[in-house]
Amino acid sequence: MQQLFIATRxxxxxxxxxxxxxxEDAGFEAALRAERSRHADNVLGYCHWRQIERLIVSLADTDICGTVH
Structure with missing residues (x-):
């Protein structure tokens, strides 16, 4: 998986x-919210919830990604 950019707190x-x-359904909820934003022509909301979906997937991943200090 690629490293994830997190834009805001x-x-x-x-x-x-x-x-x-x-x-465990958090990723599905984020995807649903992204689709709702998309259908409402809310580009910023769509991008936000897609980022949240990717962040949830990344947090659930047990593999080590990137440099470990």
């Missing part, structure tokens, strides 16, 4: 909220 907070609220 809000992205991490939103991912944390979805994980706490939806558990």
């Amino acid at each position: 809000t992205a991490v907070a939103d991912a944390h909220e979805l994980i706490n609220r939806f558990g």
Whole structure:
């Protein structure tokens, strides 16, 4: 997996909220929110929720990615 760019602290907070609220289905909820934003022609919302979806997948990954210090 490629390294993930996290644009804001809000992205991490939103991912944390979805994980706490939806558990293993958090990624699906983020994807659903992205699609809702897309259908509402909300490009910024779509990009935000897609980033959250990728962040949730990355947090669930047990493989080590990148440099370990």
